[in-house]
Amino acid sequence: MKKTLVIKVGGALLADASLTSQLMDTIATLMQSTNVVLVHGGGDLVDEQLAANGYSSDKHFGLRISPASHMPVVVGALAGTANKTLQAAATAAGINNIAISLADANLVNASIKDPMLGCVGEVTGNDASLLEVAFNKGWLTIISSIAVDKSGTLLNINADQAASAVASLVNGQLILLSNVAGVLGKNGQLLDVLDTKLANQLIDEQVIKDGMLVKVKAAQQLAEQIGSAVIVGSWSEPQALLKFVQGSHFGTQVLGDAKEPC
Ligand SMILES: Nc1ncnc2c1ncn2[C@@H]1O[C@H](COP(=O)(O)OP(=O)(O)O)[C@@H](O)[C@H]1O
Numbered sequence: 001m002k003k004t005l006v007i008k009v010g011g012a013l014l015a016d017a018s019l020t021s022q023l024m025d026t027i028a029t030l031m032q033s034t035n036v037v038l039v040h041g042g043g044d045l046v047d048e049q050l051a052a053n054g055y056s057s058d059k060h061f062g063l064r065i066s067p068a069s070h071m072p073v074v075v076g077a078l079a080g081t082a083n084k085t086l087q088a089a090a091t092a093a094g095i096n097n098i099a100i101s102l103a104d105a106n107l108v109n110a111s112i113k114d115p116m117l118g119c120v121g122e123v124t125g126n127d128a129s130l131l132e133v134a135f136n137k138g139w140l141t142i143i144s145s146i147a148v149d150k151s152g153t154l155l156n157i158n159a160d161q162a163a164s165a166v167a168s169l170v171n172g173q174l175i176l177l178s179n180v181a182g183v184l185g186k187n188g189q190l191l192d193v194l195d196t197k198l199a200n201q202l203i204d205e206q207v208i209k210d211g212m213l214v215k216v217k218a219a220q221q222l223a224e225q226i227g228s229a230v231i232v233g234s235w236s237e238p239q240a241l242l243k244f245v246q247g248s249h250f251g252t253q254v255l256g257d258a259k260e261p262c
């Protein structure tokens, strides 16, 4: 059976057409031997488009507070511009694809996380059927982090949390690509491995914060659940992913809690 990779890209990548194109060429090569799902954010684009519409937004521990009045802009940026820009790049790289959101095909169950954050949700994997069709067809599925809850409310989901739920659904290897080489320690050094003890310490010391705090927590939760490491690495050299699947070290391996044998 083919291995499945769930690759998540952060928003800043989208501003760089050349890197996006290199990423898609790399994904095309990966798809010769593995199933691939691409989950994306677009935080920078959301910032830009909210500002262009006269809104300012705040984050609470890395999560964007999203009042209902902001949602048309947030949905447009993530499920619209970001999603379709990546779809265009995939198509240009010769990749057959579908570009959807978390709201499609019962992929996830979504609910409001904390009313104080507005229309921000949390998701758990639900139905992988559409992804399985895509794997069988050899399609890349590109997923934006907009979900809909049971009452039909559009929700803004942090894209690292979205990617973790999707990876759990398809039992895939999760790779979170960002604008840093991986998780950085106190002196700015790249950490090859981040276990729970070190993560807790660096979170307490606020060395891991903001967007990386959400990323590390989403990675830990999945690593814990599937019993293997989640990778946090850079999108600056997408070709490094080809070496990674052949066994080379890449970025930071985030581990879950080691279970005590019973
Ligand atoms: N310990 C850390 N190591 C690396 N980056 C960190 C750390 N703590 C905070 N950060 C910040 O987290 C950012 C990555 O998170 P985020 O901006 O949400 O990325 P993305 O849009 O790719 O999801 C980095 O650019 C950096 O500013």
Ligand SMILES: CC(=O)N[C@@H](CCC(=O)OP(=O)(O)O)C(=O)O
Binding pocket: 009, 010, 011, 012, 040, 041, 042, 043, 044, 046, 062, 063, 064, 074, 078, 120, 121, 145, 156, 157, 158, 159, 160, 211
């Ligand atoms: C609730 C929440 O924080 N949603 C994120 C969704 C996009 C995202 O996560 O984008 P990056 O991966 O580029 O950071 C936001 O509005 O920015």
